[in-house]
Amino acid sequence: MAIHVTHGPEHWRWVEWLLGAGAVLVAYVAWTGWIDRNRLIVDAFSFEEALRRADLWDNPRYKRPSLVRVKERANGDVELVVQGLPASIWQKPEIADPFCASFGVERFRSVTQDPKRRDRVHLVLASGSLDQVVKAAGREPGTRRLPKPKVKRDRDDEDAHPAARMSFLLGYGHDGRVFWQTPVWPHLLVAGSTGSGKSTLIRLIMQQALDRDWLVYLIDPKGGVDYLELLTWLAEPMKEFPQDALPLLETLWAKHRERLTKLKEAGVSSLREAHQQGLLLEEKPILLVVDELSIFSSNTGGKDEKEVRVRAHTYLERFALASRATGIALLLSAQYPTAEILGSQIRQQVWRICGRVDDEVASRTILGVPGAEKLPPDKPGRFLYVEHGELKEFQVTLP
Ligand SMILES: Nc1ncnc2c1ncn2[C@@H]1O[C@H](COP(=O)(O)OP(=O)(O)OP(=O)(O)O)[C@@H](O)[C@H]1O
Ligand SMILES: [Mg+2]
Structure with missing residues (x-):
């Protein structure tokens, strides 16, 4: 110049x-x-994180892909050359969506097979779409209509080994389908005030777990009225009172210890790994549902009853911390999970999703940020969660 x-x-x-x-x-x-603040940075660490979120890290159905090269284009797009999976797998929404979201990108700009090396695929991440994602996530909760669900039969999913199907569909959000991926988050807390749709969501997850041949246990102080059609399929009769729930928790803890021994003998670090190698297939994944966590922390009742509750709560804390390896997943609900009801141990170990709550304080207690108090009261089944510091929204869709 x-x-x-x-x-x-x-x-x-x-x-x-x-x-x-x-x-x-x-x-x-x-x-x-x-x-450029939108610049994508892809390194070995972020690639691993994205693979984990897309359930490609230790998925028995697919070979783990490896990153061959990262190229940055002049327009800011980032091209990843990856090896190990065909392009058709990368185009599956359940893989592409969480993978791209991990980089703050809505979708791939393109997915192409390498013309020379058949085992390599070129994935282009469009950096320009980051702004759209941030805007969508920053929008006032409940103000935008969520996309209509696309119901698609997935033949691969139907054919997969039951143990391989470790994700549960929760609903549909601005970024597509929302899953609870148990390999990423072994436990889930569903919070929200009464009528927000917690039990309905729990029922949806229980149905999927039963379809996949999981062992499902239920502790429900409301006597199981929300789960009538599922009660006969439970691994043990539903437990309504803390004094009945405690022996169940003790039995499951013994099961956890027994599984640990078996895993050590088999030389594997988790039940998932054992199943991948065709070992311990008789040990099925377990879903332990507690619909209303406050059953174990209410201060009412005599001294003996309190002791039972404290002991039961301690077992839940132990599971939260230790049962990822042994395939015991907790599914907890709470109208208002205070520090006392939830306990810091459990809070750290669970994925927290939140339906409508009464005030900002409740939203902060559950999610760490305000927002859930703004969800529409006339739309049960609308939930929020925080991902990479952003608030995300989804709607539980009834079958
Ligand atoms: N995803 C949904 N779509 C449509 N309606 C829903 C949905 N979820 C819940 N509802 C409706 O809202 C009502 C309350 O839902 P639900 O019993 O699941 O709430 P909850 O959070 O478990 O309440 P509580 O804390 O009192 O147990 C249900 O009867 C159902 O009709
Ligand atoms: Mg309920």
Whole structure:
């Protein structure tokens, strides 16, 4: 860039020239994306995280893909050359959606097979779409209509080994289907005030678990009225009172210990790994449902009853911390999970989703941010969760 200064003393020319050169440099840097806040950074760590979220890290159905090369294009798009999976697998929404979301991107700009190396695929992540995602996530909860669910039969899913199907469909959000992926989050807490749709969501998950041949246990102080059609399929009769629930928790803890021993003998670190190797197939994954966690922390009742509740709660804390390896998943609900009801141990170990709550304080207690108090009261089944620091929304869709 030539800068002509016709007036003023000689030395001002140098100053103007320097300013001009600086401006050119800044413009170049911005154009190349070096200071673009949308710039995608893909390294081995973020790639691993994305694979885990897309359930490709230790999925028995697929070979784990490896990252061959990362290329950055002038327009900011990032091209990943990956090896190990065909392009058709990368196009599956249940894989592409969480993988892209992990980089803050809505979808792949393109997925193409390498023309020379058949085992390689080129995945292009469009950096420009990041803004849209941020906007969608930052929108007032409940203000935008969620997309209509697309019901698609997935033959692969139907054919898969029951143990391999470790994700539960919860509903539909702005980014597509929302799953509870037990390999990522072994336990789930469904919070929300009365009528927000907790039990309905829990029923949906229980149905899927039973379809997949999981062992399902239920502790429900409401006597199981929300689960009538499922009660006969439970691994043990439903437990209504803490004094009945405690022996169940003790039995399951013994099962956990027994499984640990078996895993050690088999030389594997988790039940999932054992199943991948065709071992311990008789040990089925377990879903332990507690519909209303406050059953174990209410302060009413005599001394003996309190002791039972405290002991039961301690077992839940132990499961939350330790049972990922042994395939025992907790599915908990709570209208208002205070620190006392939830306990910090459990809070750290569970994936928290939240339906409508009465006030901002409740939303902060559950999600760590406000928002759930703004969900529409006339739409039960609307839930929020936090992913990568962003609030995301979905609707539980009844079959
Ligand atoms: N996803 C949904 N779509 C449509 N209606 C729903 C949905 N979820 C719940 N509902 C309706 O809302 C009502 C209350 O739901 P649900 O019993 O699941 O709430 P809850 O959060 O478990 O309440 P509580 O804390 O009192 O047990 C249900 O009777 C059902 O009709
Ligand atoms: Mg309920």
